[in-house]
Amino acid sequence: MKKLLLALATTTAVIGFAAAAGAQEKAKICFVYVGSKTDGGWTQAHDIGRQQVEKELGDKVETQFLENVPEGPDAERAIERLARSGCGLIFTTSFGFMDATVKIAQKFPDVKFEHATGYKTAPNVATYNSRFYEGRYIQGQIAAKMSQKGVAGYIASFPIPEVVMGINSFVIGARSVNPDFKIKVVWANTWFDPGKEADAAKALIDQGVDILTQHTDTTAPMQVAAERGIKAFGQASDMIAAGPQTQLTAIVDTWGAYYVKRAQAFLDGKWETTSSWDGLKDGILTMAPYTNMPDDVKAMAEATEAKIKSGELKPFTGPLNKQDGAAWLKEGESSDDATLLGMNFYVEGVDDKLPQ
């Protein structure tokens, strides 16, 4: 009780302070992060996007964020806090925030929400995602060129469609160059755990892979690859600093362009719910510089990137078989998005049993 009184005594001063500072008309754009904004991977990429919004629309908007928000009841509270603190547009940047976002959105119909990588929308909830698999196709091609043994190691997080899609795209890319190419998969069952990811990397290298790629967030696998003298691909952020002699390229999440576009629409009063799934051509993901590879491989990678951007090449195009050899796509036939978004099978060439 005394605590309350003590604090109340200081309140009057603060309210005056807050009122003076509160004399602005800027729109508030807010972000909820699952990790730390300096994680070097997933969350950092979102925070760079947030900074881009500040830079480009800085005179009209103000941004705020909450970091290290655990998925679950804490997320609901964090999102509600933002909604109540006057945020007009809130980006929730982890799949696990989906139900919390939808729940709070019902309570605050005037606030707009955007949820990354989910599938539930509402009049005031949009979803957005990035076609990461386009980058993985390019990586697969590079891997097939660079690998002497014809086997790559893949550190995967959870067996959800998003991740399975990435594995398949990598294999399809690799086998377009070397039809006998194989990959080995280790499920780390985490997005962010340097220890587990490093262990997975070591296990894969011990099994004889000479190229490493990851669908987890830390630079630990890159560091292990550097120590063991093999090549690797970065994930979510450019990880060249962790492996200057190691990184071939990285899929870099560049959410900024999307964030700016949506914030602008919000300012103009033209925001509408969508399920956006942009790719390389829209700039929502970019490839880090192609390094540590011969010029001909680099030229191939750049050519593939250009073809994907122009729409000439779609990674999931037949003829393609499923893992057991059953036909999936006919010659020239491309997969529709719905199949990709619910993907729960491997294509030919994956040396792993999909956890079901």
Next chain:
Amino acid sequence: MRIELERRPKVSALFSILSPFIAFALTIVFGGIMFALLGKNPVAALYSFFVEPLSEVWSLHELAIKAAPLILIGVGLSVCFRSNNWNIGAEGQFIMGAIAGSILPVVFYDWQSPLMLPLMLVLGMIGGALFAAIPAFLKAHMNTNEILTSLMLVYVAQLFLDWLVRGPWRNPEGMNFPETRTFGADAILPEMLASGRTHWGFAFAIIAALAVWFMMRYTLRGFEITVLGQSERAGRFAGFSSRKMIWFSMLFSGALAGLAGISEVSGAIQQLRPVISPGYGFTAIIVAFLGRLNPLGIIAAGLVLALTYLGGEAAQLSIGVSDKVTRVFQGLLLFFVLSCDTLIHYRIRLVRERFAALKTDEAH
């Protein structure tokens, strides 16, 4: 020269009451200095920590939600600690309670009945108690150290939950994500008031605290707990069995932790996930000691700790400090409270070791 903690011959009644306030004042001062060094307005920072979360109704509800499991577990632990049984594994009992209580809504998800919820709560308590029975059995009959066994069993529970939600209990409609089905309407612990999200878990916590307070103060059982905790030998002369007390205190605290687990899952999360607790079982140990093992004190301590979590979030937004800074501030508060409490019972004495000093001189 070295520093020694020496037990005070008499505990000052005045300082026993003043100690939390002194600790709070010290936290304010040092926290204020820290915020000032970071270039933030210390008054604004402290305001967002301690006042902002209390100034709105929704936020008070969130406070109750966050405090409920801490209080419920802490109250159970106080019985254990008072009787000199060191159950460190409440986190595991919390998880096993949640799992046992979730059997009905996950496995028999078609079943709809008003009996669902009461049965879940009972199963949750049984689950937590049974899991606590393992270290209780090992201590009572094999004389093992319950600190070690109960702590190690936490990892067993965590990994068991992890296996369940990735394996047999995974939601078949959940896009392969590691989580169970969401609970049906009958399986959800309802909200207590129309004004916010607080569910009945908070009421359970308060009722449990009052009941334990009554038991400790007015019943023979309470007397037995205190006597056996302070002197096992004296307890034996009074005809109390320390073996029975091991069983009672461990099962009791396990049942409350299990109830906290199923309440949290049913009231707040509404499905099982690989991780359902941000360490409530461990934080509750701090809460129990912060409340001086007194059930009413534990209510206050649980609320204070919950307040620092909420305040930490508010401070991130209103003054833009990082999540790390708010944790440091939380640490400051705990440090001062616990050290002030220590200094009620002990005093610091500087012991000059002239003899030792002479010896080192000679060695040179």
